[in-house]
Amino acid sequence: xxxxxxxxxxxxxxxxxxxxxxxxxxxxxxxxxxxxxxxxxxxxxxxxxxxxxxxxxxxxxxxxxxxxxxxxxxxxxxxxxxxxxxxxxxxxxxxxxxxxxxxxxxxxxxxxxxxxxxxxxxxxxxxxxxxxxxxxxxxxxxxxxxxxxxxxxxxxxxxxxxxxxxxxxxxxxxxxxxxxxxxxxxxxxxxxxxxxxxxxxxxxxxxxxxxxxxxxxxxxxxxxxxxxxxxxxxxxxxxxxxxxxxxxxx
Amino acid sequence: xxxxxxxxxxxxxxxxxxxxxxxxxxxxxxxxxxxxxxxxxxxxxxxxxxxxxxxxxxxxxxxxxxxxxxxxxxxxxxxxxxxxxxxxxxxxxxxxxxxxxxxxxxxxxxxxxxxxxxxxxxxxxxxxxxxxxxxxxxxxxxxxxxxxxxxxxxxxxxxxxxxxxxxxxxxxxxxxxxxxxxxxxxxxxxxxxxxxxxxxxxxxxxxxxxxxxxxxxxxxxxxxxxxxxxxxxxxxxxxxxxxxxxxxxxxxxxxxxxxxxxxxxxxxxxxxxxxxxxxxxxxxxxxxxxxxxxxxxxxxxxxxxxxxxxxxxxxxxxxxxxxxxxxxxxxxxxxxxxxxxxxxxxxxxxxxxxxxxxxxxxxxxxxxxxxxxxxxxxxxxxxxxxxxxxxxxxxxxxxxxxxxxxxxxxxxxxxxxxxxxxxxxxxxxxxxxxxxxxxxxxxxxxxxxxxxxxxxxxxxxxxxxxxxxxxxxxxxxxxxxxxxxxxxxxxxxxxxxxxxxxxxxxxxxx
Numbered sequence: 001x002x003x004x005x006x007x008x009x010x011x012x013x014x015x016x017x018x019x020x021x022x023x024x025x026x027x028x029x030x031x032x033x034x035x036x037x038x039x040x041x042x043x044x045x046x047x048x049x050x051x052x053x054x055x056x057x058x059x060x061x062x063x064x065x066x067x068x069x070x071x072x073x074x075x076x077x078x079x080x081x082x083x084x085x086x087x088x089x090x091x092x093x094x095x096x097x098x099x100x101x102x103x104x105x106x107x108x109x110x111x112x113x114x115x116x117x118x119x120x121x122x123x124x125x126x127x128x129x130x131x132x133x134x135x136x137x138x139x140x141x142x143x144x145x146x147x148x149x150x151x152x153x154x155x156x157x158x159x160x161x162x163x164x165x166x167x168x169x170x171x172x173x174x175x176x177x178x179x180x181x182x183x184x185x186x187x188x189x190x191x192x193x194x195x196x197x198x199x200x201x202x203x204x205x206x207x208x209x210x211x212x213x214x215x216x217x218x219x220x221x222x223x224x225x226x227x228x229x230x231x232x233x234x235x236x237x238x239x240x241x242x243x244x245x246x247x248x249x250x
Numbered sequence: 251x252x253x254x255x256x257x258x259x260x261x262x263x264x265x266x267x268x269x270x271x272x273x274x275x276x277x278x279x280x281x282x283x284x285x286x287x288x289x290x291x292x293x294x295x296x297x298x299x300x301x302x303x304x305x306x307x308x309x310x311x312x313x314x315x316x317x318x319x320x321x322x323x324x325x326x327x328x329x330x331x332x333x334x335x336x337x338x339x340x341x342x343x344x345x346x347x348x349x350x351x352x353x354x355x356x357x358x359x360x361x362x363x364x365x366x367x368x369x370x371x372x373x374x375x376x377x378x379x380x381x382x383x384x385x386x387x388x389x390x391x392x393x394x395x396x397x398x399x400x401x402x403x404x405x406x407x408x409x410x411x412x413x414x415x416x417x418x419x420x421x422x423x424x425x426x427x428x429x430x431x432x433x434x435x436x437x438x439x440x441x442x443x444x445x446x447x448x449x450x451x452x453x454x455x456x457x458x459x460x461x462x463x464x465x466x467x468x469x470x471x472x473x474x475x476x477x478x479x480x481x482x483x484x485x486x487x488x489x490x491x492x493x494x495x496x497x498x499x500x501x502x503x504x505x506x507x508x509x510x511x512x513x514x515x516x517x518x519x520x521x522x523x524x525x526x527x528x529x530x531x532x533x534x535x536x537x538x539x540x541x542x543x544x545x546x547x548x549x550x551x552x553x554x555x556x557x558x559x560x561x562x563x564x565x566x567x568x569x570x571x572x573x574x575x576x577x578x579x580x581x582x583x584x585x586x587x588x589x590x591x592x593x594x595x596x597x598x599x600x601x602x603x604x605x606x607x608x609x610x611x612x613x614x615x616x617x618x619x620x621x622x623x624x625x626x627x628x629x630x631x632x633x634x635x636x637x638x639x640x641x642x643x644x645x646x647x648x649x650x651x652x653x654x655x656x657x658x659x660x661x662x663x664x665x666x667x668x669x670x671x672x673x674x675x676x677x678x679x680x681x682x683x684x685x686x687x688x689x690x691x692x693x694x695x696x697x698x699x700x701x702x703x704x705x706x707x708x709x710x711x712x713x714x715x716x717x718x719x720x721x722x723x724x725x726x727x728x729x730x731x732x733x734x735x736x737x738x739x740x741x742x743x744x745x746x747x748x749x750x751x752x753x754x755x756x757x758x759x760x
Contacts, residue, residue, distance in 0.1 A: 103431040135478035
């Protein structure tokens with residue numbers, strides 16, 4: 001058994017009087033692509049943020065590669081939800097990608113030529129090099145998401161966290177993103193994707209089902225089952241059994 | 251030259267004017283640069299709040315006898331902290347918390363300045379209290395001491411911003427990632443508050459408490475309209491700030507006006523100019539682009555019409571074209587002038603017809619190609635009803651570049667006809683499909699297939715489609731009566747008005 005990339009023990013998080021996560025315990029190994037699913041307000045994004053120590057927790061322990069979060073956080077690349085970004089910000093595509101390198105630069109250190117080269121390479125990987133000199137807001141939703149993926153790639157992390165990366169994104173970009181994420185997984189990285197669209201569940205190796213508590217964690221075949229899905233979505237799903245496939249409608 | 255000397259050089263023979271110019275330049279630069287962060291982080295209101303909140307600090311410093319600079323920075327920072335505290339610890343939102351804090355602080359400042367203790371200090375000659383100058387600035391009264399303070403504050407602020415550029419950029423653009431990679435975001439926020447307070451205090455002498463926020467926001471906002479990158483935005487903002495400071499200062503000197511008001515007003519005017527004249531995003535630039543696009547559309551429509559008329563061997567005079575497009579002659583002539591200038595169209599030597607040059611023909615075919623590919627796409631992929639695809643494709647052919655047509659063609663699998671049955675020209679501009687004959691002229695009882703239906707007028711197209719007459723449909727002409735044609739369609743007999751049949755072309759059925 002390889003060393004766990006993320007170990008969460010009894011994690012609870014509240015916003016004010018509102019408890020969002022309750023006693024979540026889960027242990028995730030590297031080298032896989034994990035989809036985090038659940039209804040609105042299930043605490044999917046909160047789970048990512050709490051894992052990085054971005055929101056205060058009521059209790060529980062979190063280890064990244066058996067280290068404390070603050071010791072290992074630079075090994076995590078995080079892609080925020082689209083709506084949390086100010087797209088009018090005066091910043092060029094290439095500047096955004098270069099930010100991925102900041103994780104490895106100390107205070108007062110400027111990005112060196114090697115950093116710029118790594119960023120250019122990452123931009124090339126998502127096929128956005130021709131748009132390097134554009135202001136970030138001039139791109140389409142799909143192109144913006146590719147640029148943020150390039151930023152994460154340039155960080156050369158061991159864990160990649162994506163919060164709803166497929167909202168407002170075209171089909172070609174969705175495919176491209178999955179392709180790149182699979183390549184990361186094959187290199188032994190851990191990829192965590194928060195997603196609300198159950199139709200993408202089949203792309204993942206493992207699923208985390210949340211509804212405030214952990215409903216299930218396991219391989220897609222173990223988790224994508226009517227009783228578990230209904231428990232996570234509190235019976236608000238329409239499930240269709242078609243041949244050997246289970247299709248979930250919301 | 252003499253005039254220049256009199257306006258700009260002569261005033262500098264006064265020492266107070268030299269100091270004023272230096273102070274205005276410093277403040278114009280620092281405020282503008284810091285202001286860029288304030289704008290991108292949407293803290294404009296906080297800037298205003300801190301500016302008002304320095305007043306009690308100034309008063310306390312005067313009463314206690316220490317440099318007003320530190321008093322002002324102190325209450326400025328305290329207010330920023332207080333606003334954050336209230337927002338975090340209660341359900342009161344930030345804008346409300348700001349309103350509460352800065353008006354309270356401002357009132358405290360006014361109270362202290364009007365107190366007996368202050369009056370005694372003033373009588374002793376210990377301080378010179380001039381409320382008007384604190385509130386609205388008096389750059390012409392800057393002392394050497396003030397200048398030194400402004401200079402030190404400015405250097406501190408600019409060096410900090412230079413050293414922490416990378417951290418401040420990430421923290422402003424994506425605070426979540428900044429926190430995720432372990433930047434101390436709280437500390438950076440308070441540092442920003444400190445820089446903001448220092449800047450405001452430095453600008454008190456030039457523009458005063460009430461207008462301090464103007465020098466923070468207006469140059470930055472102007473630059474925001476003109477630039478796409480933070481460093482260029484800062485540089486542009488500094489230039490705007492400096493220009494406004496210089497012009498405003500001389501204005502106030504020569505016309506004996508309030509210096510703060512003059513400087514701010516010039517900055518405001520610069521913003522308005524940028525708002526209207528900014529390339530790409532300015533109001534005028536957009537109007538210009540719209541007009542250009544309209545003209546382009548008109549011109550392309552004329553070119554296509556000339557192509558169409560030429561194919562039908564019809565007359566192509568300006569009057570005929572205008573009528574065919576149902577547009578005023580002036581528009582047609584305007585479009586034709588551009589076409590002639592581009593060498594796409596020329597006037598025939600024999601008559602008044604307008605002829606396409608080979609280049610013009612090429613351009614026309616490109617447009618037709620793009621139009622028909624879009625129609626194919628809209629009908630097949632977007633599943634739009636056939637009678638609406640023409641109008642939509644007409645819009646798209648004018649706005650989408652030619653490369654997209656190539657991509658569309660590949661995506662659609664190189665279709666040869668549009669959904670109306672018209673042939674789609676190849677990218678080399680060749681048309682290789684039999685255009686067919688008019689249905690009216692087709693021999694009786696000879697199996698035919700509809701090759702094409704005119705997409706205009708739309709009412710006839712939809713009427714025909716409603717009767718099942720679409721491109722690809724097999725038909726048999728049974729008889730002609732006075733103003734009807736009788737057809738057999740899918741084993742049923744239909745009669746359609748002869749003038750409808752004009753819209754249909756047919757080829758021999760395979």
